[in-house]
Amino acid sequence: MSFRARSRAALADAALQKALANVPPGFVAKRARAVAAWADFESVRKTAAAHKRAVLADLETHLARFTERAEAAGARVHRAANAGRARAVITGILRRAGARAVVKGKSMVSEEIDLTAALEEAGFAVTETDLGEYIIQLRHERPSHIIAPAVHLSREQIAADFLNAHDDLPPDRDMADNAALVEEARAVLRQRFCAADAGIIGANALIAETGTTMLVTNEGNGDLCANLPRLLIVIASIEKLVVDFAGAANLIRLLARSATGQEISVYTSFFTGVRRDDEAGGPEEMHIVLLDNGRRALLGTPFSDMLACIRCGACLNHCPVFQAVGGHAYGDVYPGPMGLALQPALKPAALEDGIIEGCTMCGRCAEVCPMLIPLPDLIRQHRFRAHEKGYGARAVRGGLRLWAWLAARPAAYRLATRLGGWLLRRFPMLARARGRKLPAPAGAPFMVRRRS
Amino acid sequence: MSSRLDTPRRVGLLVTCLMDAMRPAAAFATVRLLEAAGFTVDVPRAQTCCGQPGYNGADEQTARALARRVMEMFADHEAVIVPSGSCAGMLIHHYPKLCAPGTAEHAAAALAAKTSELCAFLHRHDVQPLEKRWRGGKVVWHDSCASLRESSTAEAARAVLGKIDGLDLMEAAEAESCCGFGGLFAVKLPELSLELADRKIAALMATGADIVCGPDPGCLLHLESRIRARDLPLRVMHVAELLAGEAPS
Numbered sequence: 001m002s003f004r005a006r007s008r009a010a011l012a013d014a015a016l017q018k019a020l021a022n023v024p025p026g027f028v029a030k031r032a033r034a035v036a037a038w039a040d041f042e043s044v045r046k047t048a049a050a051h052k053r054a055v056l057a058d059l060e061t062h063l064a065r066f067t068e069r070a071e072a073a074g075a076r077v078h079r080a081a082n083a084g085r086a087r088a089v090i091t092g093i094l095r096r097a098g099a100r101a102v103v104k105g106k107s108m109v110s111e112e113i114d115l116t117a118a119l120e121e122a123g124f125a126v127t128e129t130d131l132g133e134y135i136i137q138l139r140h141e142r143p144s145h146i147i148a149p150a151v152h153l154s155r156e157q158i159a160a161d162f163l164n165a166h167d168d169l170p171p172d173r174d175m176a177d178n179a180a181l182v183e184e185a186r187a188v189l190r191q192r193f194c195a196a197d198a199g200i201i202g203a204n205a206l207i208a209e210t211g212t213t214m215l216v217t218n219e220g221n222g223d224l225c226a227n228l229p230r231l232l233i234v235i236a237s238i239e240k241l242v243v244d245f246a247g248a249a250n251l252i253r254l255l256a257r258s259a260t261g262q263e264i265s266v267y268t269s270f271f272t273g274v275r276r277d278d279e280a281g282g283p284e285e286m287h288i289v290l291l292d293n294g295r296r297a298l299l300g301t302p303f304s305d306m307l308a309c310i311r312c313g314a315c316l317n318h319c320p321v322f323q324a325v326g327g328h329a330y331g332d333v334y335p336g337p338m339g340l341a342l343q344p345a346l347k348p349a350a351l352e353d354g355i356i357e358g359c360t361m362c363g364r365c366a367e368v369c370p371m372l373i374p375l376p377d378l379i380r381q382h383r384f385r386a387h388e389k390g391y392g393a394r395a396v397r398g399g400l401r402l403w404a405w406l407a408a409r410p411a412a413y414r415l416a417t418r419l420g421g422w423l424l425r426r427f428p429m430l431a432r433a434r435g436r437k438l439p440a441p442a443g444a445p446f447m448v449r450r451r452s
Numbered sequence: 453m454s455s456r457l458d459t460p461r462r463v464g465l466l467v468t469c470l471m472d473a474m475r476p477a478a479a480f481a482t483v484r485l486l487e488a489a490g491f492t493v494d495v496p497r498a499q500t501c502c503g504q505p506g507y508n509g510a511d512e513q514t515a516r517a518l519a520r521r522v523m524e525m526f527a528d529h530e531a532v533i534v535p536s537g538s539c540a541g542m543l544i545h546h547y548p549k550l551c552a553p554g555t556a557e558h559a560a561a562a563l564a565a566k567t568s569e570l571c572a573f574l575h576r577h578d579v580q581p582l583e584k585r586w587r588g589g590k591v592v593w594h595d596s597c598a599s600l601r602e603s604s605t606a607e608a609a610r611a612v613l614g615k616i617d618g619l620d621l622m623e624a625a626e627a628e629s630c631c632g633f634g635g636l637f638a639v640k641l642p643e644l645s646l647e648l649a650d651r652k653i654a655a656l657m658a659t660g661a662d663i664v665c666g667p668d669p670g671c672l673l674h675l676e677s678r679i680r681a682r683d684l685p686l687r688v689m690h691v692a693e694l695l696a697g698e699a700p701s
Contacts, residue, residue: 320630360634362597387510404514407500417473436677446479
């Protein structure tokens with residue numbers, strides 16, 4: 001199915017439209033308030049964006065340093081070149097440890113490599129513990145937003161899913177408000193945390209100077225995944241590196257404000273190696289899986305800018321197309337402007353179904369991007385490549401060719417615009433098409449009438 | 453405002469393809485405004501389109517070829533005026549990106565430096581509107597995305613329109629959101645484009661305005677085509693028409 005077909009279906013989905021109506025007041029307005037209240041936004045944004053680009057310019061050095069420090073603290077670092085390799089590494093770790101029950105924190109990289117499905121297929125019992133992820137796991141769906149995976153759902157839909165899934169609870173229980181749903185999920189998830197053999201979490205930053213992985217959550221589920229089971233696996237993509245804690249601190253300040261309008265996430269946790277002898281909690285065994293999956297190949301290309309992305313979701317929230325169709329229409333775990341820029345960079349086949357057309361070039365995403373990524377420019381680069389490869393509707397390509405021919409020949413161009421205007425005035429029915437009625441121009445084109 | 457010395461007397465006008473063909477009255481209004489302020493307006497005969505459809509729509513080669521034509525056409529003008537936020541943004545921000553170092557980057561930079569969107573130019577040179585006293589109904593302003601983010605139009609337009617007595621420009625909710633035109637976007641994803649138009653029209657009409665006025669012929673044509681299809685009581689004016697005392701369409 002093409003992007004156009006999926007977006008049409010999304011526009012016709014009343015439940016989805018109702019849920020998406022929460023995006024502008026929920027995310028856009030809150031971010032605007034948080035940024036307006038923070039005088040340092042522009043300067044921290046510049047510092048953080050420059051920091052990340054400097055790390056990317058010398059990625060191998062920082063990766064080597066991170067690896068050395070993390071292993072010195074007792075973690076084991078694995079490099080995975082692609083999704084299949086990452087899944088195999090993680091499955092192998094869990095098997096060797098004799099784990100069966102796995103609790104998982106939210107991680108877009110795990111979504112990118114379809115980790116949960118692979119683990120379930122390998123016989124592990126996996127529970128997503130981020131509330132939004134838990135809900136979509138019950139529904140066998142993919143996330144529709146990189147920070148709010150269930151943003152496409154209404155409370156009524158979620159209540160129905162819980163009634164269905166938690167069949168040991170009284171069916172007539174009160175599920176009328178959000179608090180009741182949260183409380184119910186909390187009780188179910190508590191049991192899973194306590195029974196888990198292993199935890200898998202993502203990372204918002206990898207801090208090279210100490211070999212530390214950083215994680216922000218609002219629910220604290222990541223900390224329970226990391227600290228209760230004896231085995232911890234962190235999965236992160238290689239571009240999450242920062243040099244030091246100062247670099248990580250700037251990301252925290254930008255991330256929460258850009259994502260949800262908070263000054264800081266509710267939980268911000270740092271994980272450095274395994275439990276030490278004098279510590280009461282923490283994992284006995286820790287593995288860090290660093291995923292490449294096409295990223296290194298972007299270094300030195302315009303798309304390396306996408307490796308600065310911190311997955312805050314601001315570009316999604318502010319995108320008129322995302323606001324109208326939601327994340328599933330993009331057909332990939334990375335939707336919205338960052339998805340349009342990233343998907344075809346990681347896998348060229350993503351150019352084929354037309355997702356890159358899902359952008360009006362309004363520029364609002366670049367305006368709000370905390371890492372100063374020129375998203376419209378990157379999307380346009382993909383369009384150029386798609387055009388060269390001959391993708392796109394034949395009628396549109398033909399129209400573009402005709403326009404290009406005429407635009408280079410002023411005399412012919414005048415005739416065409418003159419004829420077009422005359423036709424619109426003479427045959428008004430031509431002006432009606434696809435829900436529009438073009439106004440007929442009042443008189444011949446300016447360039448035909450103007451004498452000088 | 454600038455002194456007479458650095459005020460160009462002869463200006464080049466890139467009338468833009470949509471205004472030329474679909475809204476010629478706004479082009480004449482633009483010329484009248486500039487001439488009344490004492491500028492000689494030169495309209496190069498060879499102009500067609502700035503290349504935006506190719507640039508945003510996919511065809512980089514054609515966009516570059518048209519950019520070169522425009523750069524040559526205005527090589528000798530002191531100032532170039534574009535009555536469209538997105539076309540002005542194209543000349544100011546995007547031509548330099550189309551011309552890699554070693555090609556025509558100096559010409560692109562020179563054109564960018566002397567190009568202004570109409571309202572930005574009128575404001576900078578303290579040009580007075582021809583319309584002195586507004587009696588035409590309630591007007592809501594629609595910033596185009598490019599005029600907000602690429603052409604320094606937003607404040608300038610409000611300042612210039614503020615000189616008209618009796619005109620209380622209204623602001624709509626979600627004013628920073630795109631109207632859904634996007635050039636070929638409207639052709640390639642027509643359902644989405646109409647949905648975004650309807651959202652924008654709803655926000656504009658919620659102000660109680662009779663007229664929507666804006667600096668970008670693209671947004672205005674897109675919105676007007678939808679307003680007419682739905683037979684809604686909202687008329688459309690380009691900012692040049694309003695400043696020059698034209699009637700709304």
